[in-house]
Amino acid sequence: MKSLKTVLFGTTIALGLGFFGTSALADTLYTVKSGDTLSTISNNFAGNNSLVDQIAKDNKISDINLIHVGQELTIKTDGTPSVAAPQQVEATNNEVEYVAEPVQEAAPVQQEQTQEAYTGNSSSAKEWIAQKESGGSYSASNGYHVGRYxxxxxxxxxxxxxxxxxRVADQYVADRYGSWENAQSFWMSNGWY
Incomplete structure (x- = not known):
């Protein structure tokens, strides 16, 4: 009986090494974490945004700006190691990226010299965003997005x-950023929230 266990164990190890020791390309199963966007995930695996469309296509994601915490994504990799943890990517254009959940603890964001510094409370952060987004008008529209926020x-x-x-703006900010201050900090770094 002991020799049968040894043979089975040895065969299992050999098969495992055969599967994991190959240089064939493999897909990676990635579980979305709080703060992830397709852009940050692509940056973790490729070092740039080149995988965003492929990840969306492979996982049948119709809106590349909307993913959910706990969602499992198949990512086709070239076998190179990925970066261990998601990193916040500064937007270089005005595209909107929705993160999976509010970021509880964000790394300090270094502000450009042209950006305003912020110190204040939730109501002043909320008003600041409203002024930046719509001049404070509930009837404002940019062709798609509507209202004060x-x-x-x-x-x-x-x-x-x-x-x-x-009500909806408060819920959106609470879900995505945790506070209006965090939303304002993100806006100051990216030009949108």
Whole structure:
């Protein structure tokens, strides 16, 4: 019986080494974590944004700006090691990227000299964003986003009232950033929130 266990164990080890010791390209199963975007995931695996469209296609993601914490993504890699932890990527254009969940602890963001410094409370951060996004107008529109906080109209469910805009904006910021201060800090670094 002992020799049978030894043979089975040895065969299992050999098979395992055969699978994991090959140089064939393998897919990686990645679980989305808080703060991830397709852009940060692509940067972790490729060092740039070149995998964003491929990840979306391979995982049947229709909106590349929307992923969820816990979602498992198949990522085709070339066998090179990936960066261990997701990193925040500074946007170089005005594309919107939605993170999976609010970032609880963010690394300090170094501000450019042309950006304003911020110190204040939630209401002043909220007002600051409203002024940047719409000049404070509940009826503002950029052709797609609407209202004082330039929200996706789908979030508003057809109710563009000031009360609903306030409620939805508060929920969006709480879910995504945890606080209006964090949202403002992100806006100051990226030009959007």
């Amino acid at each position: 330039q929200l996706d109209p789908n979030y508003l469910n057809g109710d563009h009232s000031p009360e609903n805009q306030e």
